[in-house]
Amino acid sequence: MRGRQGVEIYIQVNGQIQEREVIDLYRANNWSSAEKPEQLLPALRNSHTLVTARFSGVLVGIANAISDGHLVVYYPHLLVHPEYHRRGIGKKMVEAMNAIYGDFHQQMLTADGDAIAFYQAVGFVRAGKTEPMWIYAGSEH
Numbered sequence: 583m584r585g586r587q588g589v590e591i592y593i594q595v596n597g598q599i600q601e602r603e604v605i606d607l608y609r610a611n612n613w614s615s616a617e618k619p620e621q622l623l624p625a626l627r628n629s630h631t632l633v634t635a636r637f638s639g640v641l642v643g644i645a646n647a648i649s650d651g652h653l654v655v656y657y658p659h660l661l662v663h664p665e666y667h668r669r670g671i672g673k674k675m676v677e678a679m680n681a682i683y684g685d686f687h688q689q690m691l692t693a694d695g696d697a698i699a700f701y702q703a704v705g706f707v708r709a710g711k712t713e714p715m716w717i718y719a720g721s722e723h
């Protein structure tokens with residue numbers, strides 16, 4: 583797909599990531615896990631699948647999946663740099679995940695704020711009458 587000045591946006595599955603670019607992307611979105619790089623980087627690198635989006639080589643989006651590999655997948659993180667929102671990058675990353683997990687019995691995630699409309703736009707629906715529950719160390723939600 584084309585981004586600014588007609589330069590391609592590259593979506594990659596299980597590509598390399600560097601600590602500095604990941605932290606910059608997470609900080610740009612005010613995500614608390616940016617302050618835990620010693621946990622965040624291994625978490626992303628050890629994901630069942632990691633999807634990255636790059637514009638002229640610069641990391642502008644990231645998404646990860648954790649899964650049993652057969653039946654259930656959970657999507658913990660999906661974020662796009664705020665300067666690149668509404669260019670279809672989030673949707674492209676979901677499509678990359680869907681190519682791997684689209685046939686799975688259950689695809690789960692937690693969404694709030696504007697992300698709810700995004701996930702609805704890419705096919706997710708509210709999980710019946712369930713109540714989202716967690717033990718969470720951050721304070722941005």
Ligand SMILES: CC(C)(COP(=O)(O)OP(=O)(O)OC[C@H]1O[C@@H](n2cnc3c(N)ncnc32)[C@H](O)[C@@H]1OP(=O)(O)O)[C@@H](O)C(=O)NCCC(=O)NCCS
Pocket residue numbers: 611658659660661662663666667668669670671672673674692693694696697699700701703704
């Ligand atoms: C949610 C997020 C990943 C969406 O990424 P994106 O690349 O901007 O989304 P896309 O351009 O692929 O949007 C696809 C469709 O989703 C919907 N959508 C996306 N963002 C939306 C918003 N802020 N409000 C309403 N609908 C939205 C629209 O229907 C959009 O299609 P359109 O632009 O043609 O109208 C991005 O806003 C983000 O990084 N937010 C902060 C982090 C976050 O909340 N992540 C999700 C929780 S894990």
